[in-house]
Amino acid sequence: MGELITYAENTWCPGCGNFGILKAFQEAVRRLEAEGIGREKLFISSGIGCHGKIADYLKLNGFYSIHGRSMATMEGAKIANPDLKVIAFVGDGDAMGEGIAHMIFAAKRNIDITVIMHDNRVYGLTTGQFTPTSVLGYKGPSTPKGSIEEPLNPLTMMLEAGATFVARGYSAKTDHLADIIAQAIMHDGFSFVDVLQPCVIFFNMYEHYNEVVTPLESVPADRDEAVRLARLEDRLPIGVFYKAEKPEYCRSLYGDWNPVAQRMPLEERRAAVTRLVTP
Amino acid sequence: MGELITYAENTWCPGCGNFGILKAFQEAVRRLEAEGIGREKLFISSGIGCHGKIADYLKLNGFYSIHGRSMATMEGAKIANPDLKVIAFVGDGDAMGEGIAHMIFAAKRNIDITVIMHDNRVYGLTTGQFTPTSVLGYKGPSTPKGSIEEPLNPLTMMLEAGATFVARGYSAKTDHLADIIAQAIMHDGFSFVDVLQPCVIFFNMYEHYNEVVTPLESVPADRDEAVRLARLEDRLPIGVFYKAEKPEYCRSLYGDWNPVAQRMPLEERRAAVTRLVTP
Amino acid sequence: METKIFTYLVGGKAGEGVKKAGSVAAHLFSGMGRRVFQMDDYQSLIRGGHNFSVVSTAVGDVTSHYEKADLVVALDKRSYQMHKGHVKENGILVYNSNAVRGEAEGIGIPLTKTARRYPNPGMRIGVGAVAVLAAAVGLSKDELKELIEREYRRDLENNVPYAFDVYDLAYPEVGGRFKLEHGDKPRAILSGNQAIALGAAAGGLDAYFAYPMTPASSILHYFAAHADDLKVAVVHPENEIAVINMAIGAASVGARAMLGSSGGGLALMQEAFSMAGMAEVPLVCVLSSRPGPSTGVPTYTDQGDLYFALYQGHGEFPRFVASPGTIEEAFYLTAELLDLVWRFQTPAILVTEKHLSESSMTVEIEPDKARRPDPLMHSGGEYKRYLETEDGISPLLFPPSGQFIRWNSYEHDEAGITTEVPEQIVRMRDKRNRKYETMVEYMRSQHTVNVFGDGGPVIYTYGSTVMSVLEALRAGDIRATVVQPIYLEPFPLWEIERYGDGIVVELSSTGVFARYLREKAGINAKAVIRRYDGRPFDPVELAEQIKEAM
Amino acid sequence: METKIFTYLVGGKAGEGVKKAGSVAAHLFSGMGRRVFQMDDYQSLIRGGHNFSVVSTAVGDVTSHYEKADLVVALDKRSYQMHKGHVKENGILVYNSNAVRGEAEGIGIPLTKTARRYPNPGMRIGVGAVAVLAAAVGLSKDELKELIEREYRRDLENNVPYAFDVYDLAYPEVGGRFKLEHGDKPRAILSGNQAIALGAAAGGLDAYFAYPMTPASSILHYFAAHADDLKVAVVHPENEIAVINMAIGAASVGARAMLGSSGGGLALMQEAFSMAGMAEVPLVCVLSSRPGPSTGVPTYTDQGDLYFALYQGHGEFPRFVASPGTIEEAFYLTAELLDLVWRFQTPAILVTEKHLSESSMTVEIEPDKARRPDPLMHSGGEYKRYLETEDGISPLLFPPSGQFIRWNSYEHDEAGITTEVPEQIVRMRDKRNRKYETMVEYMRSQHTVNVFGDGGPVIYTYGSTVMSVLEALRAGDIRATVVQPIYLEPFPLWEIERYGDGIVVELSSTGVFARYLREKAGINAKAVIRRYDGRPFDPVELAEQIKEAM
Ligand SMILES: Cc1ncc(C[n+]2csc(CCOP(=O)(O)OP(=O)(O)O)c2C)c(N)n1
Ligand SMILES: Cc1ncc(C[n+]2csc(CCOP(=O)(O)OP(=O)(O)O)c2C)c(N)n1
Ligand code: SF4
Ligand code: SF4
Numbered sequence A, B: 001m002g003e004l005i006t007y008a009e010n011t012w013c014p015g016c017g018n019f020g021i022l023k024a025f026q027e028a029v030r031r032l033e034a035e036g037i038g039r040e041k042l043f044i045s046s047g048i049g050c051h052g053k054i055a056d057y058l059k060l061n062g063f064y065s066i067h068g069r070s071m072a073t074m075e076g077a078k079i080a081n082p083d084l085k086v087i088a089f090v091g092d093g094d095a096m097g098e099g100i101a102h103m104i105f106a107a108k109r110n111i112d113i114t115v116i117m118h119d120n121r122v123y124g125l126t127t128g129q130f131t132p133t134s135v136l137g138y139k140g141p142s143t144p145k146g147s148i149e150e151p152l153n154p155l156t157m158m159l160e161a162g163a164t165f166v167a168r169g170y171s172a173k174t175d176h177l178a179d180i181i182a183q184a185i186m187h188d189g190f191s192f193v194d195v196l197q198p199c200v201i202f203f204n205m206y207e208h209y210n211e212v213v214t215p216l217e218s219v220p221a222d223r224d225e226a227v228r229l230a231r232l233e234d235r236l237p238i239g240v241f242y243k244a245e246k247p248e249y250c251r252s253l254y255g256d257w258n259p260v261a262q263r264m265p266l267e268e269r270r271a272a273v274t275r276l277v278t279p
Numbered sequence C, D: 001m002e003t004k005i006f007t008y009l010v011g012g013k014a015g016e017g018v019k020k021a022g023s024v025a026a027h028l029f030s031g032m033g034r035r036v037f038q039m040d041d042y043q044s045l046i047r048g049g050h051n052f053s054v055v056s057t058a059v060g061d062v063t064s065h066y067e068k069a070d071l072v073v074a075l076d077k078r079s080y081q082m083h084k085g086h087v088k089e090n091g092i093l094v095y096n097s098n099a100v101r102g103e104a105e106g107i108g109i110p111l112t113k114t115a116r117r118y119p120n121p122g123m124r125i126g127v128g129a130v131a132v133l134a135a136a137v138g139l140s141k142d143e144l145k146e147l148i149e150r151e152y153r154r155d156l157e158n159n160v161p162y163a164f165d166v167y168d169l170a171y172p173e174v175g176g177r178f179k180l181e182h183g184d185k186p187r188a189i190l191s192g193n194q195a196i197a198l199g200a201a202a203g204g205l206d207a208y209f210a211y212p213m214t215p216a217s218s219i220l221h222y223f224a225a226h227a228d229d230l231k232v233a234v235v236h237p238e239n240e241i242a243v244i245n246m247a248i249g250a251a252s253v254g255a256r257a258m259l260g261s262s263g264g265g266l267a268l269m270q271e272a273f274s275m276a277g278m279a280e281v282p283l284v285c286v287l288s289s290r291p292g293p294s295t296g297v298p299t300y301t302d303q304g305d306l307y308f309a310l311y312q313g314h315g316e317f318p319r320f321v322a323s324p325g326t327i328e329e330a331f332y333l334t335a336e337l338l339d340l341v342w343r344f345q346t347p348a349i350l351v352t353e354k355h356l357s358e359s360s361m362t363v364e365i366e367p368d369k370a371r372r373p374d375p376l377m378h379s380g381g382e383y384k385r386y387l388e389t390e391d392g393i394s395p396l397l398f399p400p401s402g403q404f405i406r407w408n409s410y411e412h413d414e415a416g417i418t419t420e421v422p423e424q425i426v427r428m429r430d431k432r433n434r435k436y437e438t439m440v441e442y443m444r445s446q447h448t449v450n451v452f453g454d455g456g457p458v459i460y461t462y463g464s465t466v467m468s469v470l471e472a473l474r475a476g477d478i479r480a481t482v483v484q485p486i487y488l489e490p491f492p493l494w495e496i497e498r499y500g501d502g503i504v505v506e507l508s509s510t511g512v513f514a515r516y517l518r519e520k521a522g523i524n525a526k527a528v529i530r531r532y533d534g535r536p537f538d539p540v541e542l543a544e545q546i547k548e549a550m
């Protein structure tokens, strides 16, 4: 599947969890293609950070956006062309820090975009400062004596905001992750995939994750159960935590229309304008 | 208690719920003074909106800040001078829309500020557009066919973010509200008070609130119970939903120190600098 | 200083229907074939306070309200006190005698007491102000009825009899006092914000994004109300940062996108504005100014954002900045900017002011004359988003497509892949700079400067102040050459420099436009006529100032 | 073109200890009493890629690295290829023979293979580069051991024997090839960002707020590491908007506050920056630039943000914008800006670049010479936050106090209560404009422009490019008058205008500084020497360009 990858030199650190995400995503694309969703329908984006480099590596249409905004960029793309399957790759600093408002509102409005969060619990590319998901006591260059804040839980936060598809994957379990990603993209509404992604340089959690990560056997019965499971720390469940149906934003906004593909002919538009400027 | 009020002309609409908040707050100040917390220790702030005008009316030290930022302004004030009791008056558009990131992080870091949200479920001052707390179907000038988004629940959102004091009051029950506000200010950590505030012009909920508002008999046993109660809609509980102890941010940051009141003498500071610039 | 202008001023509390009364008057006049200019002065509050609406009308051109009115109707005491000095010689002052007591000047009519015969008396008295006008200009009761029915539409069973009651009270005092000539034909009345919205629509807009902020909000409201007729996707998201990033995302898949806000909102968008420069995203941003800095004076007007508008965003990148001088120009210019941003793939700022955004006037608009975007599209072969071309413009292509399309906020190579290679950085910066040269070259063939008048001393002005200046020249019967750069960036030096030194008129406290002219064109201001109390110029006063400066 | 400069260049992958090796070299030289300049070139990645560190040293002044080195140590193949052309005549090229194969030029040493005798070989080879230098400049093994112990501190049981191994391999080839004179005394080595942090501390800073962004992050890191020694509250909040609003809140209760970011971060802060203007909040904002627009090239240097830095925020309000020319100046200027913002209660931008922020050099700093804030405090009577004074400066007062203190982002009256009254709006705008006049008057008595050299053609430059130009003059033995405005706003026209036309040197693609000089002072650039590939000037090349332009 080499042709899904560009010629850009990969500059992730050897062993970085991002490789697993890249692999899983390619696998997910293959599965989608098998289901008839061609890659030309995909539109991807990413924030700035180590995670963001995936936008350089994946040979898919998209927008390498700015720190914390790729989900907003993708909401705009979706609103303009709802036929696209849009995916935002985000970092934990990116999405839970700088861009948390966009995350909450994308979930709230249940817009059909997929957010894949490379959750390494550090600002990787800016040399390891603590992020909103960093553990209490985490020592980074802005918190040399250890972080004094308790982390946010991305899953329960997104559930609280109204997300209709919430899942967690692990970059080292690429097959499982590919499956989740494919499901997330297929889901008709806002999907959030939190990916445990060890950063071998600043917060290497491989050993810990390998020990505690436990796949869910099935989707939990309801949101309360999803929340309970998402809060577990000693046994760290991965899989789909929550999946629900709710009206999708673009359809609620303008029904079965596509702003760029079904543009009103300019003549009609001008006739409409003429009506509005006629006394 | 006239001297708590400035000479500014009050321009709220007759019947607006904001009057109840203004009254309750003055009463809370009186109660705090009775407990030995003088008004000179208070530092207030507000966003922009109808709610924000309270900063013009209250004769207390403070900062009339910008839309969505008053809580950040107040975090800065608290960090600089932790001896102050700082209070941010915010709107629902202000705090759940423009400024939601600051709300979540102020709660997360459990910084000792009090946020009082004038929750009229509309952007009042900009003529009634829908806000993050507006009901599905709400018709405002930006949603003439009705809002297509489900509202956020400010209480559960703040609980999710880690707030250690979460309460709801009703502007028409000023005595009850005054009590909550006094408690919130006394609480050592982040406090959030969601105030049901009818906007008589754009979303007049007096009748409905008068019918369904029900004071809690006691503080719910735990956070889960608080969440359950906070989600009720048919019977709308008011009172303190949650109260917990957790290390306060400023003390975790620098212990028992006060940056502006216990400034290091400039000579010592320069000696320290000299050490750092000596080869 | 006699003009053929008739001015109607109605003042009262927010919620009393003041603006509506002004608008009804405007429609009455335009229905008579006259031209109309309506300016609404309101405070940042919802009920109470002091609002007023001034409508000036003439058979010929009128591009400003006048501060002094022929007929003043004061609905409350504050209006009475404020506006009793605003009655023209031979004008009439009518006041609500239930609100104003113990005052001698003018004609008292018990507007409130009369309204109490009907429900919601407080919100109805604006209708009374219309009835007074109807009587004063000699409308029959039938004509008044028709006017009320056409313009108010709602609650007619109370509004019409109330209007009749007031008409009967007023007629003996003011009946037929003003004879207004009919003009050639009825014209549409648009506010500046409506013109901007409609111009964008005519120019092919697909999606509008905005977070409410005075004085730009009514663009959002207008689009929301007309989303179905115009087939525009209209989105009001969580904040301004979402607004611009969504708009950029929309543009990146081919949507003609626009956004609007005031200074504070645009200030929040600058990071993404800079991204639009780097990624070469076509985007029109409407900046409707109010007095700043910061929250400032939200419901008033000012031109102090000029430099802010010009230099948004970090780094070097090309952009258009233009400002319409009239409401009609706002229509065409918005469409034109949509064309330009798509032609050159870079962002634009349409800078305007509350005075244009929220004032209304009679216009004659031909939607077919609006420019339509005609971007350069990819025509075959391997696609490269940032293809290095001679003119710096790379063809566009949108998904779905079998090709690789990558937009990038990082510096990049032709395909849009991130680069840190020195030569590559230089090549892309050169490409964008070449694009700027192409823009300048193109603009040389475009209409970038308006010149009014055929001789006389030069007056420089721009934005909505153009309307004030033109009216001042009429009001003061002054011969002058008014030079208005429509485009501020690229600055049309080739047009401007020929006019030499002149008088500068602007709404700012430090004379930013005069400074700009000096810095850009070496033009020295002989005098800088400034106003900066948030209010637009009054043509009569401005005429005096211009005469003095000449 | 012979200079007494010795240059050491070490290149390799991120993670191999390249920057550290440069820094150890710098300390070795400064320990010899020499002056040092170190420039680190690194990519936006954490491991791999290509980094290099260049250290130039002399007994006399040295204010830039040189692209061509006397001793190049290439730790990997890419460095070898890139830097084999960067060896000065009579210089030496040493490479890691385990990484570079089949190449003839230079001296191969098996740095990796040797490192494999110890744990973590990949991260250790930077120590080898230091050992090669030690051998080349004739250090004894004891001296090398001492150096490694002092500078690396950790893992000495492996680092020292590894260094010895490499020393032994290298000595036969390069031993004592360079004789470096000793200078007068050891000096401290500071990076620009450290100087900014320490200058602020010396100037009385109470609180520093920042969200990480290259190349400003290391100010945050430095403050975080020294929060306890310096007694500064250091906060890294959720985003840049929180940063500036917190800083403003802190200032409003009396804290001397500062923040730092790069263009994208500052872009997000503009709404609040404008609030600082309106509410008259003292605040120093550090803007450390990289090539833009947008994400641009994050770890490189540029001066294309000039106009962005000058015109931040909507509306009209006074501000200071200043840019340090050297690392020492960065120290004093930061303290000075803290003084100025408190004196005049308005925000300031310290604009600098990656090249100053992240380069290091020997400095001699006297903390007692740093200015200290001495704001005008309220001294009695009824307090009014915005008291109208002749010079526009209102006294300050902080809580707790028995008085009413209100800061306001809206236009306001003297007490800080919101106003929409026209006369009041004018008065407050006049007050802030008077304050600006006071600022300008004050700055006329201050040191606002540096002039170097005593005659010869005029060269205009600013910011870190000053260091490049000064070194180029030394390198090229050129006589010139270098004029550097330290302050860009208020622009010190009174100083600048006397110098007339000249050559302009800057790091931008369109010549923004040249344009600024033309617009502000009517100065025409005889030539604009620009570099805009993200790299700072090389003094030798720049000297040639200057000569050509003269
Ligand atoms: C507005 C803005 N602020 C700060 C930065 C600097 N920055 C670049 S990447 C990054 C952190 C990225 O962290 P995260 O999103 O967790 O990604 P990771 O590198 O860990 O994959 C930051 C703060 C930026 N590019 N833009
Ligand atoms: C950055 C910015 N965006 C938009 C606005 C315009 N604005 C002023 S008040 C307001 C809404 C206020 O709503 P809310 O916070 O709910 O307050 P309310 O008026 O309902 O009390 C808005 C959007 C602004 N002042 N600043
Ligand atoms: S720093 Fe961490 S997250 Fe970034 S590439 Fe290296 S291992 Fe991966
Ligand atoms: S608009 Fe609503 S919230 Fe605002 S003052 Fe009036 S009633 Fe109160």
Ligand SMILES: [Mg+2]
Pocket: A049, A091, A092, A093, A118, A119, A120, A121, A122, A123, A124, A131
């Ligand atoms: Mg991360």
Ligand SMILES: [Mg+2]
Pocket: B049, B091, B092, B093, B118, B119, B120, B121, B122, B123, B124, B131
């Ligand atoms: Mg509200």
